[in-house]
Amino acid sequence: MIPVRCFTCGKVIGGLWEEYKERRDAGEDPGEVLDDLGVERYCCRRMLLTHLEIVDKFVPYQ
Amino acid sequence: MAIEINVIELTERYAKFIISGLTPASANALRRCMINEVPRMAIDEVNFYENTSVLFDEQLALRLGLIPLRADPGLYVLEDECTCEDGCSLCQSTASISAEGPIKIYSSDLVMGDENISVADDNILIVDLKDGQKLLLNAIIKLGTGEMHAKWQNAVVCGYKNIPHVSITDCNDCGRCVDVCPRDVFKCVDGRVMIGDDINCSCCNLCVEACELDGIVIEEDPEAFLFKLETDGGMTASALIVYAVRMLRDKAVRLKSVLERFSH
Amino acid sequence: MKDVELKVLREGTNELELEFVGEGHTFMNLLKSSLLEDPDVLVATYDIKFMNISNPIMYLKTREGDRNPYQVLGDAVDRIITKFDELSAKLVGVII
Numbered sequence: 001m002i003p004v005r006c007f008t009c010g011k012v013i014g015g016l017w018e019e020y021k022e023r024r025d026a027g028e029d030p031g032e033v034l035d036d037l038g039v040e041r042y043c044c045r046r047m048l049l050t051h052l053e054i055v056d057k058f059v060p061y062q
Numbered sequence: 063m064a065i066e067i068n069v070i071e072l073t074e075r076y077a078k079f080i081i082s083g084l085t086p087a088s089a090n091a092l093r094r095c096m097i098n099e100v101p102r103m104a105i106d107e108v109n110f111y112e113n114t115s116v117l118f119d120e121q122l123a124l125r126l127g128l129i130p131l132r133a134d135p136g137l138y139v140l141e142d143e144c145t146c147e148d149g150c151s152l153c154q155s156t157a158s159i160s161a162e163g164p165i166k167i168y169s170s171d172l173v174m175g176d177e178n179i180s181v182a183d184d185n186i187l188i189v190d191l192k193d194g195q196k197l198l199l200n201a202i203i204k205l206g207t208g209e210m211h212a213k214w215q216n217a218v219v220c221g222y223k224n225i226p227h228v229s230i231t232d233c234n235d236c237g238r239c240v241d242v243c244p245r246d247v248f249k250c251v252d253g254r255v256m257i258g259d260d261i262n263c264s265c266c267n268l269c270v271e272a273c274e275l276d277g278i279v280i281e282e283d284p285e286a287f288l289f290k291l292e293t294d295g296g297m298t299a300s301a302l303i304v305y306a307v308r309m310l311r312d313k314a315v316r317l318k319s320v321l322e323r324f325s326h
Numbered sequence: 327m328k329d330v331e332l333k334v335l336r337e338g339t340n341e342l343e344l345e346f347v348g349e350g351h352t353f354m355n356l357l358k359s360s361l362l363e364d365p366d367v368l369v370a371t372y373d374i375k376f377m378n379i380s381n382p383i384m385y386l387k388t389r390e391g392d393r394n395p396y397q398v399l400g401d402a403v404d405r406i407i408t409k410f411d412e413l414s415a416k417l418v419g420v421i422i
Contacts, residue, residue, distance in 0.1 A: 001117070001125070001187055001188075001189060001190060004125050004129060005128050010218045010219075010294070011218050011294070012182075012183055014128075014129075014183070014187060015183045015184075015185040015186045015187075017187065018185070018187070055190050058116050059116065059192045062116065062192075062195075065409075065413050065416050067416050067421070069420055072421070077421070079420075084413070087358070087359035088406075088413075090352075090355065090356075091352050091353065091355065094352040098350075099352060143328050300421045300422050301422075303417065304414070304417055310352075311406075311410035311411065313330065313353055314353075314407045315407060316329060316330045317332075317357075317403050318404065320330050321332075321399055321400045322400070325396035325397060
């Protein structure tokens with residue numbers, strides 16, 4: 001699960017992850033997707049760029 | 063000096079404007095007030111009845127707290143200013159979630175106890191419930207200010223700088239300043255160096271150092287401020303500015319009335 | 327809104343020491359700078375001894391004259407009120 005807000009500045013980025021992931025997987029340039037989503041500062045950009053979804057790997061060990 | 067306001071950009075959640083004719087102390091008070099003192103609603107306490115999701119109770123509570131809620135701060139009172147002892151309908155409201163997986167719980171799935179409160183963003187993923195996982199919780203929404211916790215902070219970003227003025231006193235059109243400026247303040251038109259948008263200048267002085275003739279002067283206007291303000295949707299940018307100005311004024315008025323009692 | 331709570335720590339003909347309960351830098355710095363605009367003010371300063379736990383304490387010393395320190399402080403507050411009245415009047419039509 002992506003954090004709700006950017007750790008550094010507090011911008012809400014929780015709602016952007018799914019669109020970002022979809023468009024990134026469709027082959028778009030991640031940087032351009034972020035520009036398009038209005039994620040301007042590099043603190044918020046790293047939140048999405050470096051996020052890894054691990055829920056599905058966790059579930060078998062619950 | 064008379065106050066003047068120029069709006070450069072104003073959207074629902076973003077404002078960029080110039081206020082001139084203000085003392086640095088007033089501008090700073092306005093900035094601090096917008097960040098720290100304007101109250102807002104946020105989830106503060108969560109009662110978990112059942113949680114078999116992949117996240118711990120604490121992590122879920124943090125995620126819930128950080129979700130921006132849209133509400134008029136005037137509808138509720140701060141907890142420690144309320145007449146009640148441990149919570150009443152004047153100082154708090156509720157929200158709840160009841161779900162069983164497989165389902166993705168979004169911020170829009172929060173069921174609010176008060177119809178005047180809504181989530182600012184509908185699509186924030188709170189938790190991904192897998193097959194058989196259950197979540198049943200009741201959250202208490204309270205009014206608070208940014209000095210208590212960042213979740214009650216209205217302005218995500220709020221800052222200002224003095225308006226810079228760049229001028230060229232001597233020039234041989236060598237173009238070094240054009241190359242060196244990271245903010246593209248200078249531009250080259252037909253081989254002549256001109257000043258473009260000097261409002262973007264960050265006063266890094268790279269151009270001053272690069273200029274062989276020492277012909278560039280950067281000055282800052284001490285009484286004009288370029289404000290940048292970004293909110294998370296709990297309040298519109300314009301409402302936040304108006305609210306902060308009114309709060310500071312009201313505080314001064316209340317101090318005035320207290321002082322009048324003292325001086326007699 | 328909560329009332330502003332003042333505690334008088336020292337009171338003289340030309341000086342005043344006040345504790346502003348629950349205030350922070352936001353308002354105190356504004357008040358201090360407004361006081362310093364007054365030519366009759368000799369000293370105006372404040373201190374928050376331990377951040378987050380202490381209340382700011384303001385010290386004010388004025389020139390001898392017809393106004394006592396309370397009136398000087400009152401005039402400084404008046405200047406803040408007029409300034410922010412002007413600001414909120416200017417906001418109408420531009421921001422809202």
